[in-house]
Amino acid sequence: MKKLILIALTCSITFFVFGNGDGETRSTTVKLDISTSDRISIQAKNTELIVETWDKNSMEIEASIRYDGKMTDKMIEFLNQFEQRVKDKISKGAGDVRVDTDLDLPNKIQIGGKHVGINVSYGDENLKVLYRIKAPGTNSYTITNSYEDVRLIGNFDKVEFTQYSGELEAGNIKSAKLNMKYGSATIESIGNASMEIYEQKLNSRNIGELEINTKYSDLELRKVGTMKATSYESDIQIGSIRNLSGDFKYGEIKVNEKLETAELTLYEMDIEAEEIEAIKLLNSKYSEIEAEKVGSIVFEQSYEDQTSIGTLGSFKSTNSKYGNHSIELLLGSLILNAYEDEVEIDRLGPSATEISIDGKYIDFSIGTGSVPFVLITKVKYGKVDYNESQVDVKRYIKDNDQLEVEAHSKAKGTSPVKISVKGYEVDVKVEY
Incomplete structure (x- = not known):
């Protein structure tokens, strides 16, 4: 059984009365000592998440909830239990720290049981959960998030990130494994990355090495070292790139500055570039290539x-x-x-x-x-x-x-x- 180690625990409870109904905020902070080898796992659902790196061998988790709506007995009970629910969902074991933000929020309406029946949850307009976490960037992170936004502030060594329907904003990541659907991501820089994206918008200023499987997505990448892609109905815009390879169907590739080398398989693709040093088309059908300057082009x-x-x-x-x-x-x-x-x-x-x-x-x-x-x-x-x-x-x-x-x-x-x-x-x- 995992043991919860609490170095310090503070809980602050604040009550506000609004002019048109009830409103209330709760917050609590949990602090843990961790080692550099601990993997930090965060499960965040319907929770706005902010993770910021710092130079301490410790972790601070600040959880807050704001409810602005009609107060019910179930909501009062939940708010009174908020501190304990947060604490119960944080654990530290051998080699890992786990944070789960699913606090079993009460339903506005529940007909039948928890697993069988009809449940109507509180919407974003009257219920907001926010977790602010500070931890070292040298630890490895596994983050899963759905239906809310995530901010990763600072420099991270290794991040595995899965998101469904949300926005990601991140600083610098040395190594990233990303799986994202139905959202958007803005990342300052990545050393090397493996990505699976679906109906996603992706924006980054600098990526060293990228292996990506993309469907129905839009990519804007300022500078890329090497990129290997399987792309379906996706539009890709790149400032400059050293090497591009992969299989592309039904989309567009635009290189605003320079593409050094490329080895591609194309089907109904449009490629537009200012300059290409060398491009090889292994198998190309129904595609268009337009460029101001090309060193060499080979169609097999x-x-x-x-x-x-x-x-x-x-x-x-x-x-x-x-x-x-x-x-x-x-x-x-x-x-x-x-x-x-x-x-x-x-x-x-x-x-x-x-x-x-x-x-x-x-x-x-x-x-x-x-x-x-x-x-x-x-x-x-x-x-x-x-x-x-x-x-x-x-x-x-x-x-x-x-x-x-x-x-x-x-x-x-x-x-x-x-x-x-x-x-x-x-x-x-x-x-x-």
Whole structure:
């Protein structure tokens, strides 16, 4: 049996009379000595909870209740027993301290027994329970809360937190395991975190490592180191992130500053970023990617995807169907094996090296500007359109439905861009 160790116990009872009916407040304080190895477990239901860290090997629990409504015999009895009920729900055992805020509040109406029947509880408008707890941040915490708000003030080493329908406001947590539904959370910073969230709003300024399963939620994260996610119908907004990976369905990802590396599986997702260093799409369907600047993008499998990129280093898609890819400036290379894709490159940069396109039913257009190039095409049932005054045609063979062309730009250079196009019903248009 767990033994309750009370170092000091104070109880203050205050009675207020309001102009329009009865009103009363009770409060009591319990103090415990604890060790740094004790796990602090808090069960909070219908209770506003504030936990604040301090540099003492002790724990202080201040519980208060305010009732502002019509006084009944059951409520009078409960208030008179409040001090003892609080004390009975605090225990200290070997290696842990437990605080339970469920004080068996009386029901306004009760028909039948406690477990079988109809119970109508007092609402927030006339009954409020508040627990203020002070304890060391170096201890481990397990907190469960429902239907009320929680504030964690200070710096915490390790927190396991479960919440149903409430708001969380927290300072700094080194390690966190969070399970939250139907509420919101604002956390200043987390070193590493594991999260399960459902219909939740999450806001944080800084997270080092994050593994998350999210459904129907909104995330606003200012800075993230690494993030591995399984996301369903969730919208994610990030300031900057070093590495992003995971499986995403039916939502949006917006990176306001920079995404360094990403490896993703997408289904009906919209991705918008200012800058991406490198992104790999393992399997992407019905998704859109829009970015001002991308170092490299690789599609391993792509189906009905759209990309719109300002400045691009390299592009590779070896299995693409029904895609649409628009690039303003290509600095490096583009390799595409596709079926019914459309590709448009507005212009080439002077460092561009290679463009290789192979497939069926492809529309390809490119603006070369003053960059020297060599165009080699071998297409069946296709068209090759270029300005004859701007090129020297080295080879032109049209044999029934087969068309082979080799043309060199009149603009010369030591390393001309090699543009190779082959396939079935492929249309090529070269502009200057």
